[in-house]
Amino acid sequence: MSSPDYAPVSFQQLLKKGKTDGGIRSIRGGRSEIIYVHPVQGTDWMVASHANLSAINLQLQQLYGRFLQAHLMSGIFIILFSFVAVRLIGRRYEQALESEKNRLSRDIRGLSMLNEQLKENQLRLEDRLRGRAAGETGPKSRILTYKKDELISIRVAEIAFFYSENAVTHVTTFKSEVYHTNLSLDELSKQLDPKSFSRVNRQYMVNILAIENILRYGQSQLKLITKPRIDDLVLISKNRVAEFRQWLDA
Numbered sequence: 001m002s003s004p005d006y007a008p009v010s011f012q013q014l015l016k017k018g019k020t021d022g023g024i025r026s027i028r029g030g031r032s033e034i035i036y037v038h039p040v041q042g043t044d045w046m047v048a049s050h051a052n053l054s055a056i057n058l059q060l061q062q063l064y065g066r067f068l069q070a071h072l073m074s075g076i077f078i079i080l081f082s083f084v085a086v087r088l089i090g091r092r093y094e095q096a097l098e099s100e101k102n103r104l105s106r107d108i109r110g111l112s113m114l115n116e117q118l119k120e121n122q123l124r125l126e127d128r129l130r131g132r133a134a135g136e137t138g139p140k141s142r143i144l145t146y147k148k149d150e151l152i153s154i155r156v157a158e159i160a161f162f163y164s165e166n167a168v169t170h171v172t173t174f175k176s177e178v179y180h181t182n183l184s185l186d187e188l189s190k191q192l193d194p195k196s197f198s199r200v201n202r203q204y205m206v207n208i209l210a211i212e213n214i215l216r217y218g219q220s221q222l223k224l225i226t227k228p229r230i231d232d233l234v235l236i237s238k239n240r241v242a243e244f245r246q247w248l249d250a
Helices: 010-015 053-133 183-192 239-247
Strands: 021-027 031-039 045-054 142-147 150-155 157-165 170-172 178-181 197-199 204-207 209-215 223-226
Touching: 053 204, 053 209, 183 197, 183 204, 183 239, 223 239
Parallel strands: none
Antiparallel strands: 021 031, 031 045, 142 150, 142 178, 157 170, 157 204, 170 178, 197 204, 209 223
16 A cells, blocks of 8 residues: 555564554454554553454445435435425415405495496486476475685586585585585584485485486495596595495495
8 A cells, every 4th residue: 555654564563563554454354444552651551443444434324325315215205295385375265365356356246236236226316306397396406505706506417516625615516516505514414415415424425316326435445536526535434334335225
């Protein structure tokens, strides 16, 4: 061997030297072993240690094989676990999507029914208004409003909605004209035809003919799209939804 610490001496010769020595030696018919000897002071004893390289290499190969086997088994386990986890998560996600899809379908059907009721009530109201024009009596048909310093009497049928802001009641017509009235929304609710006007929230009272569409908003509220448009969100709270549905179904 070409190792610098290799010496072609027998083990007996190494012991006879009586000195500390070590390295790779050839003993027992040429087998290579790691040898280290050290004399014990005051005695003729020698402490020796050795390790068989072939045995070490075999053990290393076995350890390497076990490491590869454990690594392979761990990889297979991780792959199987990931596959099962993905399937379970995917199944729950699919169930959640299906549940959300069913809920949205119910909401869409409910909104479709509301909009159909809205159209039917609008047609009935138009027929009723035509009947009043022919001489029938009914709720208040005109209200007194003002614009700046001018008092103006306008037909209720021309009003799209009322809204309250800063303690002032504003009157908006279908032509987007804005007037004011001294009557509060509570007073208007008592004087106007309840089949024509609904107090949808604290701020707005809307003519059924001004409602263009009804949309779902959030989890339990409804949103009104009117014509003419209202810049603010006109929402019907959860507490008023049932009352609003009854109004449409009246």
